[in-house]
């Protein structure tokens with residue numbers, strides 16, 4: 001599943017994976033959970049992610065290869081946040097040699113909408129619980145809501161710039177394939193989810 005930061009990709013990937021009873025494989029989660037032996041590599045990966053940058057391709061590919069070999073991914077999986085660069089997309093085809101088709105769903109959202117969405121994300125200053133747009137105070141403890149630190153405007157712009165620069169070529173890489181589908185992400189979550197399900201079903205069947 002592809003889409004820029006703020007497109008709701010994580011939420012949609014989670015939901016789709018649940019409906020299809022397959023694991024959602026998020027590179028971010030896997031990186032955070034992975035017991036990376038090499039402390040220096042782990043620190044470097046974390047520093048890069050905190051700054052809104054991307055981690056080494058080889059590191060990520062190795063982690064994804066390991067994750068996709070796990071028994072719970074044998075019937076399929078949803079990749080969220082991978083591949084992020086062409087240098088990750090090309091090895092992914094080889095990883096999946098025996099497991100085609102790779103269905104590619106791109107969630108498209110206009111940039112102005114993304115900036116609005118990313119800037120409106122808030123968390124509780126006291127307990128860190130994420131808040132929805134409608135809340136005035138923290139739903140968990142009544143605390144004051146503040147913008148998420150990594151959603152400061154400069155960071156938002158940097159994330160979108162990095163996405164455009166490194167991930168847009170990936171969309172072009174997949175676009176001509178018969179298994180590529182584009183979905184309009186600028187509509188209610190329910191509609192996006194229905195469109196994603198229909199898009200995948202049009203390639204591999206199912207509902």
Ligand SMILES: [Zn+2]
Pocket residue numbers: 124125126127128129138139140141142143
């Ligand atoms: Zn709170």
